[in-house]
Amino acid sequence: MSERALTGLSWLPRAPDDFFAQCEALERSTGPAGRTVRALASTALDENRLNRLAKVVAALRAAPDALRPLTPFSLGIVSNATTHFLVPALVATAARHGLALECIEGGFDQALQDACDPGSPINRARPDAVLIALDHRGLPLRAAPGDEQAEEASVTAAVAHVDAVRRGLAANCGATCIVQTLARPVEPLFGSFDAVLPGTVRRLVEGFNRRIAERVRGSADLLLDTAVVAESAGLAEWHDPTLWNIGKIAFANACLPLYAEAACRLIAALRGKSRRCLVLDLDDTLWGGVIGDDGLAGIVLGQGDPTGEAFLQVQRAALALRERGIALAVCSKNEDEIARAPFRNCPEMLLREDHFSVFCANWEDKATNLRTIAKALSVGLESLVLLDNNPVERGLVRSLLPEVAVPELPDDPALYPRTLLSAGYFEAIAFSTEDRGRADAYRDNARREVLKEAATSVEEYLRSLKTVVDFRPFDADGRARIAQLIAKSNQFNLTTRRYAEAEIARMESDSTRFTLQVRLADALGDAGMICVVICVQEGEDWRIDTWLMSCRVLGRKVEEAVLDELVRNARERGVRRLIGTYLPTERNRLVEDLYGRLGFALLERKDNGTAHWALAVNAYTARDLPLSVSRSGNPAGRPSPAPDRHP
Amino acid sequence: MEDAILARLTEIFREVFGERSLSLSRETTASDIKGWDSLAHITLMLSVQRAFRVRLSAAETSQLKDVGTLADLLGSKQRRS
Numbered sequence: 001m002s003e004r005a006l007t008g009l010s011w012l013p014r015a016p017d018d019f020f021a022q023c024e025a026l027e028r029s030t031g032p033a034g035r036t037v038r039a040l041a042s043t044a045l046d047e048n049r050l051n052r053l054a055k056v057v058a059a060l061r062a063a064p065d066a067l068r069p070l071t072p073f074s075l076g077i078v079s080n081a082t083t084h085f086l087v088p089a090l091v092a093t094a095a096r097h098g099l100a101l102e103c104i105e106g107g108f109d110q111a112l113q114d115a116c117d118p119g120s121p122i123n124r125a126r127p128d129a130v131l132i133a134l135d136h137r138g139l140p141l142r143a144a145p146g147d148e149q150a151e152e153a154s155v156t157a158a159v160a161h162v163d164a165v166r167r168g169l170a171a172n173c174g175a176t177c178i179v180q181t182l183a184r185p186v187e188p189l190f191g192s193f194d195a196v197l198p199g200t201v202r203r204l205v206e207g208f209n210r211r212i213a214e215r216v217r218g219s220a221d222l223l224l225d226t227a228v229v230a231e232s233a234g235l236a237e238w239h240d241p242t243l244w245n246i247g248k249i250a251f252a253n254a255c256l257p258l259y260a261e262a263a264c265r266l267i268a269a270l271r272g273k274s275r276r277c278l279v280l281d282l283d284d285t286l287w288g289g290v291i292g293d294d295g296l297a298g299i300v301l302g303q304g305d306p307t308g309e310a311f312l313q314v315q316r317a318a319l320a321l322r323e324r325g326i327a328l329a330v331c332s333k334n335e336d337e338i339a340r341a342p343f344r345n346c347p348e349m350l351l352r353e354d355h356f357s358v359f360c361a362n363w364e365d366k367a368t369n370l371r372t373i374a375k376a377l378s379v380g381l382e383s384l385v386l387l388d389n390n391p392v393e394r395g396l397v398r399s400l401l402p403e404v405a406v407p408e409l410p411d412d413p414a415l416y417p418r419t420l421l422s423a424g425y426f427e428a429i430a431f432s433t434e435d436r437g438r439a440d441a442y443r444d445n446a447r448r449e450v451l452k453e454a455a456t457s458v459e460e461y462l463r464s465l466k467t468v469v470d471f472r473p474f475d476a477d478g479r480a481r482i483a484q485l486i487a488k489s490n491q492f493n494l495t496t497r498r499y500a501e502a503e504i505a506r507m508e509s510d511s512t513r514f515t516l517q518v519r520l521a522d523a524l525g526d527a528g529m530i531c532v533v534i535c536v537q538e539g540e541d542w543r544i545d546t547w548l549m550s551c552r553v554l555g556r557k558v559e560e561a562v563l564d565e566l567v568r569n570a571r572e573r574g575v576r577r578l579i580g581t582y583l584p585t586e587r588n589r590l591v592e593d594l595y596g597r598l599g600f601a602l603l604e605r606k607d608n609g610t611a612h613w614a615l616a617v618n619a620y621t622a623r624d625l626p627l628s629v630s631r632s633g634n635p636a637g638r639p640s641p642a643p644d645r646h647p
Numbered sequence: 648m649e650d651a652i653l654a655r656l657t658e659i660f661r662e663v664f665g666e667r668s669l670s671l672s673r674e675t676t677a678s679d680i681k682g683w684d685s686l687a688h689i690t691l692m693l694s695v696q697r698a699f700r701v702r703l704s705a706a707e708t709s710q711l712k713d714v715g716t717l718a719d720l721l722g723s724k725q726r727r728s
Contacts, residue, residue: 020661020662020665020667021667023665024667047690047693047694048662048663048665048690048694049662051663051665051690052662052665055665084686085686085689085690242702242704242705243689243693245705246689246705246708247685247686247689249689252693253689253690253693254693254697
């Protein structure tokens with residue numbers, strides 16, 4: 001199931017084995033069948049099943065009320081290609097979105113006549129909307145490689161043609177127009193140069209798409225971004241020259257389900273049927289592992305671990321949705337206190353408690369909790385989407401609350417965001433200042449862009465990033481990530497000593513060791529734990545046993561900040577010298593001269609490259625660094641120093 | 648081999664024409680099946696190509712006389728691949 005591509009509508013559950021039998025039963029049924037039709041439509045239907053379900057809808061339409069509670073919607077279709085195959089795909093897909101769709105087809109390649117003749121079937125039907133499904137091969141887009149003026153004239157003519165169709169429809173039937181962008185053809189003429197040279201087909205299509213989007217913005221009409229649908233499917237799969245030759249069929253029928261889905265989402269959004277709240281499960285959905293069993297230190301989340309990063313991306317996707325006005329809620333089988341702990345105490349978490357409108361962690365079944373959430377938000381169940389990794393819970397909610405959208409999820413959490421976002425539950429046709437007002441990070445992003453422009457030197461840019469480096473001694477929360485960094489850091493690693501998690505645990509309370517776990521956050525986001533240091537007390541010296549750092553924060557003056565912190569602590573404890581060792585490996589040449597750069601004096605360098613360095617603590621002066629420091633940990637028996645700020 | 652192709656074709660025809668009781672023989676032609684017009688023929692050919700993982704040209708799909716010639720074409724394509 002996880003292998004299904006977007007063209008197979010991978011977020012939808014598979015169609016039932018008895019799909020065709022259910023269709024026959026529906027046709028024989030009496031009374032409102034809209035709910036059953038919608039449930040059947042809410043599975044991953046291929047072209048043949050879409051066709052079959054469309055026949056059911058057509059049969060039921062004959063009887064009044066048979067399609068209740070689906071919302072009636074009429075759609076005209078004008079085109080310069082064959083639209084025959086679009087109609088059943090659209091009709092069946094619309095039921096998935098709660099619509100009883102009726103289509104009125106225009107004549108083949110008669111878009112302008114259909115629009116401008118008040119007596120055309122489409123204008124007489126006065127549909128709610130008209131889909132202007134034009135193909136690039138039928139537009140006046142003439143390739144003229146190398147001719148910039150011809151490119152401009154060609155794009156202008158094609159856009160004018162679309163404008164004429166829109167004007168005609170507006171005057172004669174007043175319908176909302178849905179204009180579509182053009183899928184870029186696959187075949188290159190020059191190669192990559194097609195993108196550079198004026199007048200190529202590629203540039204004509206791109207120019208047309210850009211202009212059409214500008215035309216639609218600020219009008220009452222809508223844009224169907226067919227170009228992106230085609231790219232998601234894969235352009236080589238989308239374009240089928242045989243079909244074009246046989247019957248002027250604009251794209252491969254295998255892409256019909258995805259195209260119809262994109263079109264019907266727009267129509268549903270126009271009817272206010274887009275969803276409004278993302279409800280999130282917690283364990284193995286927002287982080288790896290089970291918080292109740294594994295505890296804070298055992299859950300997998302954060303930078304540096306591929307699974308941890310995957311879950312961060314899920315959180316990032318949820319935050320991005322929140323920032324465009326989608327409410328977030330939690331629905332988890334957990335003890336409330338335990339479920340809240342990661343949001344409060346886990347520094348890697350992007351989501352915080354105050355991001356959620358409703359937090360439902362208890363042992364009730366999820367259907368009951370989803371009802372509670374809908375009620376608390378004053379929205380219907382059809383406004384909810386549940387993201388849950390557990391197929392059992394998904395099945396339960398789908399059967400008890402078919403109104404709630406529950407995407408199928410692949411096994412790999414790295415694909416959760418794509419699956420959720422490709423499902424298009426939150427399709428929007430506008431973005432208001434009110435939406436933006438809810439979006440804190442949106443504002444921060446804009447600020448960051450301004451800062452980037454203002455930065456005139458590396459130092460200034462670094463300052464503009466508002467980097468905060470956080471120091472704390474080893475503790476149980478950080479243990480797993482410390483162990484992971486110690487196990488896998490190779491490049492910025494002075495000694496490449498590996499320690500098992502149990503040894504690391506013992507260091508937490510070993511008074512002969514001074515340890516640091518270092519996290520970094522900045523205006524661009526949270527990089528998580530990026531550095532680990534272990535010092536061993538030897539007489540009046542500290543021997544730096546381990547110093548490693550994630551290479552992604554190189555060049556940010558983090559090394560300097562770490563040394564400042566070491567010296568500061570060494571002074572407090574009456575330590576006189578820091579002794580640094582470099583043990584060469586195949587991969588750590590990067591830090592061969594780190595201690596020299598930082599002002600240590602060379603004590604000894606052996607033939608094999610091993611070097612020992614020393615730094616007199618009293619002679620050291622702290623640097624002016626483009627970052628600030630925080631110290632959130634408070635080790636047992638030591639006073640917590642007030643945070644000091646570098647200027 | 649041929650029986651297997653005919654059985655698979657029967658499944659595909661049933662899906663395309665939404666007719667669960669539809670049956671096929673090598674002699675079945677378009678005039679024997681309700682709804683087998685030129686547009687349904689396109690859907691049919693696409694479904695067949697997907698199921699058998701072969702590609703048929705416009706010339707090949709337009710020269711078919713009956714289900715038997717379709718089965719033979721698919722058989723020869725499969726042997727070649």
